[in-house]
Amino acid sequence: MNVLIVYAHPQPRSLNGALRDFTVQHLEAAGHHVQVSDLYAMQWKTTIDAHDAPQRDPSEPFHASLDSKRAFQSGTQRADIAREQEKLRWADTVIFQFPLWWFSMPAIMKGWFDRVYAFGFGYGVGEYSETRWGDRYGEGALSGKRAMLVVTTGGWASHYSARGINGPIDDVLFPIQHGMLFYPGFDVLPPFVAFGTSSVDAESFGNITRALGERLDSLATAAPIPFRRQNFGEYDIPALTLKDEIAPGKTGYAAHLA
């Protein structure tokens, strides 16, 4: 299969660099085709602005979503954006690898999502009506593809446990896994998280790569996180709240898991 790795870390000589190299070698050894978007090495343009729609009318005020829509529809997006969209079309599975900085991804990867997820591609897809609210949350341009996060944290596993001070890791990652991956259609595999990576010796590196290797071997077969799909009867439309009979009494992120 075709695997795209979107990777954000400033230093190749690092745990993240070593895990990225391990992942590429492991997947290629298994016969897969791999491309890497190494955002730091590419000097990825992080900030969405008027330069992303080079043929827009400069006398009009820039509008992030409308200009994105026009540029996407007319094939006049900046080349770096179109290239990443092409890689996404090529991929069967996409791995997003990054260190957790301030409980989210590094800015350079947030800027990848802000820019590559154009209106008409990442959002604003499909019909908005009384019965459907766009092709999103389980449908969309990326449906049929799989995605998985590979994340390192300085904090310990206990800090991200059910009663840990940082919040449960599944909740910390929900806006990414549900809001950025499931939203445009990805099937999202459970994340691979390496905790407490401020210092990693040879033994723990061996443990991490062994566990990661097993996850890479099951990319095509592992069961995705069972997020509820938006347009298949479980949500009122357009309020987009769970119907009373679905997970009655449950609130918060967990209610959106079947």
Place this chain on the structure above:
Amino acid sequence: MNVLIVYAHPQPRSLNGALRDFTVQHLEAAGHHVQVSDLYAMQWKTTIDAHDAPQRDPSEPFHASLDSKRAFQSGTQRADIAREQEKLRWADTVIFQFPLWWFSMPAIMKGWFDRVYAFGFGYGVGEYSETRWGDRYGEGALSGKRAMLVVTTGGWASHYSARGINGPIDDVLFPIQHGMLFYPGFDVLPPFVAFGTSSVDAESFGNITRALGERLDSLATAAPIPFRRQNFGEYDIPALTLKDEIAPGKTGYAAHLA
């Protein structure tokens, strides 16, 4: 009082631009001193990299946190970073205003936190021992100051309600309010969120600014979100899990509210 507004929107002629102008005028009319960090206008450097520590040893691999620590301690950070830290020291209250993009802040503002929150300033402050785990979550360089988010969303309030598909807005904002603001010491006021802002007419703009004005009038007096402080007996250290007798049986973000 001194109010810093950290603001991220690409277009001055926009709802966000109008709300920013309203906020500045409203606060100045009440006698406050206001500075604005308009990240797009400043062409804020979004990505943390070796250029942020100009006097580092270039023969060594760049290390985001260690190089940040050395540059902060030796006074050799890039000037743009030092300037923002100085504004934070000056401020009594900081407002972070942005449109919610992909359930988080625009990349340019994430890059403000990634870079301005240096090791020794935003994190890595204080003693790490068996009884304290740094000056964080209620203590730190920014303690004694207040912070408030001003956020616009395209999605409707129901989409961000307790059973809404995007997740409750308090959960979506938790990694920012708890993880990025309470962490270095801010008292965090409840957020001001304007939902459903894809199109805003004069009447709804009037409603938004009226409500925002009331929030601005109570910046100094409103009760902050009662996040539990880390080092004051409610958490086991260094596991950083809630002690059994604190909010027994409760898990997830809500357990960290007193």
